[in-house]
Amino acid sequence: MAHDIEIRGLTKSFGSHAVLHGIDLRFGEGEFIGLMGPNGAGKSTLIKILAGVYGGYAGELRIGGAQVSSLAARSDVGFIHQDLGLVDDLSIVDNLRMGEAPLRRFGALLDHRAEARAAAQALELVGLDRPVETLVSALSPGEKTLVAVGRLLARGARVLVVDEATSTLSSGDAQRLIGSLKRTVDAGATVIMVSHKLSEILAVCDRIVVILDGRLVEDRPIGGLDRDGLVRLLVARDAEAHALEEREAIEPGEPLLELDGVCGGRVGPVSLTVRAGEVVGLTGLAGSGLHDVALLANGSIRPADGRVRRGGDGRTALVPPYRERQGGFDDQSIVENLAISALPRWRSAVRLLRGAAERTDAEAMVRRLAVSPRDPDRAYGDLSGGNKQKVVFGRALLRAPGLYVLCEPTRGVDVQTRREIYRLIFELRRSGAGVLMVTSDFEDLAAVADRMAVVDDGRIGAFISADDLANTDLEAFV
Ligand SMILES: Nc1ncnc2c1ncn2[C@@H]1O[C@H](COP(=O)(O)OP(=O)(O)OP(=O)(O)O)[C@@H](O)[C@H]1O
Ligand SMILES: [Mg+2]
Structure with a gap:
């Protein structure tokens, strides 16, 4: 379909350090994919290649069947990195307008109203109930992330790629973000989310992809997988050695x-x-x-x-x-x-x-x-x-x-x-x-x-x- 993404034989090295070894993946519409794997496995590198941050790779990228060098120029694909690219000193509406201005040729007054309306709609898409004139600096980290997601959706993103956006959020903010991502998936969009938090992955994803040392080691529906099962997938080799320890009773000292x-x-x-x-x-x-x-x-x-x-x-x-x-x-x-x-x-x-x-x-x-x-x-x-x-x-x-x-x-x-x-x-x-x-x-x-x-x-x-x-x-x- 028009927004299906296909990755073939993706291979990437930094100098002599090989990071990705021939990754093959397809992402279809309406899928919520959890991208997991140990630290340093290559998840962010994969995402940065899709985003056009890193070039110099071997392999092929396709979207809707057409070969592309990256997905950077596609307004139907949006990336949420940890740096959200929002300007703190500007209002929500100004942040949403950034980079959009040339597309609009209204009179000044009309322009402003139309933008405020568009901004309000973008916030509605992510369920954020804030006046559009609010300064971004006044928002919680989670609300900022919602603004960034809203901005992508308002620009027509049908695929969202989210790299550890929840790791800096409080639990409530993380749940709000995930809830709004889930709603976009229910409306037919695709979300690819990197997270180390098992509960988040289990709560929303319908498919899990695991990368280990730059290789794809697992790609399966999440159905039937519980927390222990997921841990076993992630630490297959020595799950026992990594079992949780019991708390010892210790009498506190000075x-x-x-x-x-x-x-x-x-x-x-x-x-x-x-x-x-x-x-x-x-x-x-x-x-x-x-x-x-x-x-x-x-x-x-x-x-x-x-x-x-x-x-x-x-x-x-x-x-x-x-x-x-x-x-x-x-x-x-x-x-x-x-x-x-x-x-x-x-x-x-x-x-x-x-x-x-x-x-x-x-x-x-x-x-x-x-x-x-x-x-x-x-x-x-x-x-x-x-x-x-x-x-x-x-x-x-x-x-x-x-x-x-x-x-x-x-x-x-x-x-x-x-x-x-x-x-x-x-x-x-x-x-x-x-x-x-x-x-x-x-x-x-x-x-x-x-x-x-x-x-x-x-x-x-x-x-x-x-x-x-x-x-x-x-x-x-x-
Ligand atoms: N710009 C770079 N130059 C050299 N090596 C890099 C660069 N970026 C990443 N690497 C290396 O590539 C490997 C994969 O890193 P990557 O950031 O993709 O891991 P990750 O799976 O996202 O890990 P994490 O879960 O910790 O975020 C690591 O060994 C890292 O040291
Ligand atoms: Mg990473």
Whole structure:
């Protein structure tokens, strides 16, 4: 049919590094396809070739039977990358108009009304109830994504390709986005969605495609597949080794962090204690001030009021909330990025010795987190999204402080790595470290937090224990 996409023998290398090896795929109308596979498997590379970001590939692309070099110029195909390409300082209607202007030749007044109407229609398509004059900067991350989807639909997109758009969204926002994608599929469009979140894939997709090391290893209807079945598909080789660990009972020790009536950033007053051997979880919506609590705990924001007391060695390590802006140094190697904040650990009079120790530790971390590619001298900037996350997480571990402040620790990582990260957090807990985990991912909370609370409007709500979580609908709280 007119919008059917066909990929034949798609092969791509970056220098000597082969990333895709002869991928064959067809996507038809009315399909909701989940594109999955481990970090570094080649999913984003495949999508960027379709989008015309990367050329220099072997193989063929067709749409509606016609051969094309990419789908970039097609208004019937739209891409949602993590960078949505919206301008924060402009209104929704202005963002929707961007790039459209030459098509319209109305008088000024009429033009404005027609555009406002068109914009309202675009918002209706995605179920976003906001005045079209709203500045994009006033929207939540999920609402921004809905605007980006609405813009594509308004321009006639019949195929939407969505690369991990939900990984930075709160659970509610993610559900709204997925719901609106599902409605477009029900209306006959095609959606190809990359996500590492099993529940999302199981909720909406009718077909699953798995890529492993640049090869297609699975392409099947999702019918009949439950969560365990999906995990088995994704971690076929050693599912047992990656089973979830049980939480050990540990009596918490001395307080490693005490916030007492602290105000700062967008939050306050907040009080909170994290003890040795304890994982404290916080969650909340975008704009709740959730991440500011983490930055206060880490000392990155100076409190305007209240007291912060630190126990133990007083040192903290932070996994920052926004990897894109605060993550790593693109031009530096994996080793350098891992070692960057841990330098005192390798302090040695002999530079050469220090370099060697640093390397050994960094290499061990690369193996432990299965950073791919394994070559620790590769540039951080060339890593896939999930592998960057692994390096940022590994860097905090190598700092080996008493207190860890982990923001969105599992963002964008594959099923296997997620479990490895949970295991590492349990290890930290067992070794007597304290962990403050700030996450919009309920699975993180359920898996490792000893107690947890919701941050709302700059305040921390009542804590519930892990035991009570089973009987509580946390999603209803948030
Ligand atoms: N511009 C680039 N230069 C060199 N290598 C790259 C480049 N972009 C990606 N790669 C490599 O290609 C491989 C596939 O990366 P890709 O981003 O497609 O993975 P992915 O499946 O999207 O992973 P994730 O789930 O972590 O997002 C990785 O080994 C990555 O390091
Ligand atoms: Mg990717």
